[in-house]
Amino acid sequence: MAHFAKVAELSARHPKADGASFEYGTAGFRTLGDTLESTVFRVGLLAALRSQSKQGKTIGVMITASHNPECDNGVKLVDPMGEMLQQSWEAHCTRIANAASADELVAALAAVVEAEGIDVSVQARVVYARDTRPSGPLLQAALEDGLAALGAEATSYGVVTTPQLHYFVRCLNTAGTPAAYGEPTEAGYRAKYTGAFLRLVDGRPLPAPLHIDAANGVGGPEVRKLAAAAASPYLRIELHNDDTQTPGRLNKDCGADYVKSNQRAPAGLDLEPGARYCSFDGDADRIVYYYVDEHRSFHLLDGDKISTLVATYLRDLVAAAGIEDLQVGVVQTAYANGSSTSYIKDTLRLPTVFAKTGVKHLHHEAEKMPIGVYFEANGHGTVLFNSAAVDKLRHAAPQSPAQEDAIRRLWALRDLINESVGDAMSDMLLVEAILICKGWTPAQWDAAYTDLPSRLLKVVVHDRTQFKTTNAEQTLTAPPRLQDAIDTLVAKFPRGRAFVRPSGTEDAVRVYAEAATRADCDQLAYSVAGTVFDKAGGRGDRPAEFI
Ligand code: 16G
Ligand code: MG
Numbered sequence: 001m002a003h004f005a006k007v008a009e010l011s012a013r014h015p016k017a018d019g020a021s022f023e024y025g026t027a028g029f030r031t032l033g034d035t036l037e038s039t040v041f042r043v044g045l046l047a048a049l050r051s052q053s054k055q056g057k058t059i060g061v062m063i064t065a066s067h068n069p070e071c072d073n074g075v076k077l078v079d080p081m082g083e084m085l086q087q088s089w090e091a092h093c094t095r096i097a098n099a100a101s102a103d104e105l106v107a108a109l110a111a112v113v114e115a116e117g118i119d120v121s122v123q124a125r126v127v128y129a130r131d132t133r134p135s136g137p138l139l140q141a142a143l144e145d146g147l148a149a150l151g152a153e154a155t156s157y158g159v160v161t162t163p164q165l166h167y168f169v170r171c172l173n174t175a176g177t178p179a180a181y182g183e184p185t186e187a188g189y190r191a192k193y194t195g196a197f198l199r200l201v202d203g204r205p206l207p208a209p210l211h212i213d214a215a216n217g218v219g220g221p222e223v224r225k226l227a228a229a230a231a232s233p234y235l236r237i238e239l240h241n242d243d244t245q246t247p248g249r250l251n252k253d254c255g256a257d258y259v260k261s262n263q264r265a266p267a268g269l270d271l272e273p274g275a276r277y278c279s280f281d282g283d284a285d286r287i288v289y290y291y292v293d294e295h296r297s298f299h300l301l302d303g304d305k306i307s308t309l310v311a312t313y314l315r316d317l318v319a320a321a322g323i324e325d326l327q328v329g330v331v332q333t334a335y336a337n338g339s340s341t342s343y344i345k346d347t348l349r350l351p352t353v354f355a356k357t358g359v360k361h362l363h364h365e366a367e368k369m370p371i372g373v374y375f376e377a378n379g380h381g382t383v384l385f386n387s388a389a390v391d392k393l394r395h396a397a398p399q400s401p402a403q404e405d406a407i408r409r410l411w412a413l414r415d416l417i418n419e420s421v422g423d424a425m426s427d428m429l430l431v432e433a434i435l436i437c438k439g440w441t442p443a444q445w446d447a448a449y450t451d452l453p454s455r456l457l458k459v460v461v462h463d464r465t466q467f468k469t470t471n472a473e474q475t476l477t478a479p480p481r482l483q484d485a486i487d488t489l490v491a492k493f494p495r496g497r498a499f500v501r502p503s504g505t506e507d508a509v510r511v512y513a514e515a516a517t518r519a520d521c522d523q524l525a526y527s528v529a530g531t532v533f534d535k536a537g538g539r540g541d542r543p544a545e546f547i
Contacts, residue, residue, distance in 0.1 A: 026504035028076025033135030044146015067257035082170030082420025163423030196415035215255030219284030
């Protein structure tokens with residue numbers, strides 16, 4: 001095809017290593033940064049085709065490996081409304097990344113054009129950005145070659161957070177429509193979110209400063225600019241782990257993933273009772289909060305705690321606004337602490353559903369709800385208002401000043417939320433606004449329910465693809481009889497729950513367990529992990545027994 005005339009020539013500059021194989025998984029392509037050049041070049045080609053398949057709508061490409069070690073990198077595509085790439089295209093991505101030669105690559109591209117009925121005369125439009133990783137500039141150059149090979153109109157946003165890029169894509173594609181989302185610039189992003197934040201907190205007592213661990217990633221400089229744009233005593237921040245220059249520091253012993261996985265403070269922060277802390281991950285699409293009590297015990301306020309805080313606030317505002325039939329719902333994954341699920345169902349009395357791990361799955365479930373709050377326990381999430389909900393807000397007829405105020409706040413909340421994707425900075429402003437409005441300390445927020453002790457383990461097996469799950473990943477259907485063995489173990493522990501799923505990002509199987517006490521929980525986790533190891537081809541060391 002003439003359209004692909006330049007592909008072979010430019011592809012030769014970014015050859016694929018023999019035998020290397022790539023898969024577009026939960027978070028796009030992700031692996032060692034110095035093995036990704038051919039893949040990122042090809043993602044440029046894919047982004048151009050994806051844009052053409054959407055009649056020239058702007059597609060985003062983000063080069064990041066999030067919370068992974070600094071030597072890793074990754075790349076993912078962003079669809080026109082700022083959401084994750086439509087799942088049916090993931091197979092195209094994988095096939096194109098794995099084409100062994102230039103000829104195979106061109107044939108694979110032609111096959112996508114054919115399968116999707118793409119009109120290649122459409123002008124492709126792509127915007128892209130990267131995080132602070134050292135391998136980023138070289139990968140960006142490869143991407144630019146891929147975009148040039150198909151004549152895409154390409155715009156770089158430089159180094160920004162992943163959610164900022166999602167926001168820009170949505171703004172660009174909705175400009176001039178009733179769904180216009182905002183200015184597609186960094187300044188526009190900051191103005192939108194800080195403006196909504198200040199509208200919500202205006203007149204309330206001032207909070208203490210917020211301590212932020214920026215994982216030594218792109219969130220550091222960006223949140224500094226956000227606070228400068230707000231220029232308000234309502235957003236006083238103390239920034240920690242904001243070194244994006246020294247090699248090796250990104251995500252090293254810090255960031256949201258470290259804090260959530262280890263249930264402890266990041267390096268570089270000495271926690272003081274009474275203060276409020278949060279951690280971003282390396283590309284600032286996750287956030288967790290934490291604090292220490294007067295005995296200096298550490299308390300984590302994870303995605304479940306954020307989700308319940310936000311859902312409660314929204315539910316109460318909808319009631320205060322006097323709007324009928326505007327249901328707030330919550331989407332969680334199997335990793336949600338059992339206490340949070342009981343709290344949502346029994347105390348808040350809100351509908352809740354489980355989705356599979358990965359933002360795209362939660363996002364799609366939340367879209368089915370009028371107001372859908374979705375968070376993974378790891379701090380990844382946001383809130384979606386569907387069009388019926390927005391209509392209800394628009395047509396609400398307040399009967400009192402209190403109702404009018406509640407409606408005004410609901411609008412401000414909607415503006416404060418990055419609906420395209422979970423966003424550490426927007427989520428941070430959301431939590432801050434709610435805490436300020438309620439006059440709450442982190443301990444008061446935490447008091448809603450007490451987490452069950454939980455434990456996450458990893459088992460390396462010969463073949464993780466033999467693990468198949470159902471029921472939002474809570475039940476194994478293969479290998480045969482393994483689930484029965486797990487059920488027998490779980491039944492021995494009060495409030496016990498455990499599940500096993502293959503990781504979407506690592507060559508391993510994950511085991512999650514929770515139970516009424518720390519000792520029970522650990523015993524359950526290690527016995528399930530041991531059973532998986534024994535019955536399903538464990539490799540290396542058997543998970544150590546709990547001592
Ligand atoms: C990716 C997902 C994250 C999920 C994690 C699970 C996105 C943008 N990111 O990082 O949501 O929690 O994978 O990893 O969807 P795992 O499959 O290795 O447990
Ligand atoms: Mg991330």
